[in-house]
Amino acid sequence: MSYSGYGSSAATWQERLEEKCREAQIHPPVFQIMSDRRGGRTAWSSTVTVQGQNIPARFWYDGQHVNNAKEDAAEVALKHLNGSTPSSPSQSRTGW
Template sequence: MSTSSSSSHSGSTWQERLEEVCRDAQIMPPTFQIVSDRRGGRTAWSSQVTILGQTLAARYWYDGKNLNNAKEDAAECALNWLSTSSNASHVRNWSTW
């Protein structure tokens, strides 16, 4: 039997946490974009997430088989950005779209 609590994040992914914050704040859900950069004979992959009109990039580049890690990285960056005092108050004051 599994129980879930909105206040408990154990086992949640960064993407799930970000979606939950958006849902709780009644703002549009995040949108992710995969980006690539050709580097010699290989391609590096990363992700960007857009939230509240702000596009935030993941910190790192990944091998193609690890695209979900790129999205997780971008989601973590977005949550950190939202948690800053000025952005957190903006989210609290945001009305539904």
């Protein structure tokens, strides 16, 4: 599977990252969810450990969008493994 067209596949970033790890014969990614109390609400984010390196998501999310935090971290990790630096989108994402 080629990762040149990230948006062309129906696979999630998490699935793509797992596939990349299988192809590279490295340990599968391990996700960790974290929270931060902000006023009367809680913000959620994620890190993913790949090749012994903890890679954080770029954004914090509302509780109903916790999976987006894992997707964000997976996207950053996959781009890191592929040797490119992910940039922050110009539009804000759903969440915080």
